[in-house]
């Protein structure tokens with residue numbers, strides 16, 4: 778599991794942050810929020826980080842999904 782450091786909240790600057798367990802990026806009736814970044818048998822996963830002070834929530838795709846961004850037709854670099 779990724780436990781990389783997370784920058785302070787970009788909204789309020791707070792560092793009172795909470796990280797979720799691994800969450801599936803889709804399944805059942807939910808849309809797939811990380812399309813084309815999973816494997817044949819499993820959707821990609823992410824973790825959430827919530828700011829305890831203001832509630833801003835950030836989504837962090839996990840390394841196996843990140844590695845697929847460069848070669849996926851579903852995604853394009855910004856800039």
Ligand SMILES: [Zn+2]
Pocket residue numbers: 786787788789790791828829830831832833
């Ligand atoms: Zn905040």
